[in-house]
Amino acid sequence: xxxxxxxxxxxxxxxxxxxxxxxxxxxxxxxxxxxxxxxxxxxxxxxxxxxxxxxxx
Numbered sequence: 720x721x722x723x724x725x726x727x728x729x730x731x732x733x734x735x736x737x738x739x740x741x742x743x744x745x746x747x748x749x750x751x752x753x754x755x756x757x758x759x760x761x762x763x764x765x766x767x768x769x770x771x772x773x774x775x776x
Contacts (some may be wrong), residue, residue: 728767
């Protein structure tokens with residue numbers, strides 16, 4: 720993928736985003752994601768990511 724082809728969204732809480740995130744990522748809280756996507760001016764590919772703690776194995 721080339722820069723500008725995909726919108727990279729980090730849906731983790733803001734404090735986790737501030738500790739480190741992928742270059743170029745925007746921090747959009749998961750509970751705000753649908754509203755944010757509906758407000759996009761034009762369609763584009765979006766990749767959303769988060770971190771999942773595996774505390775139970």
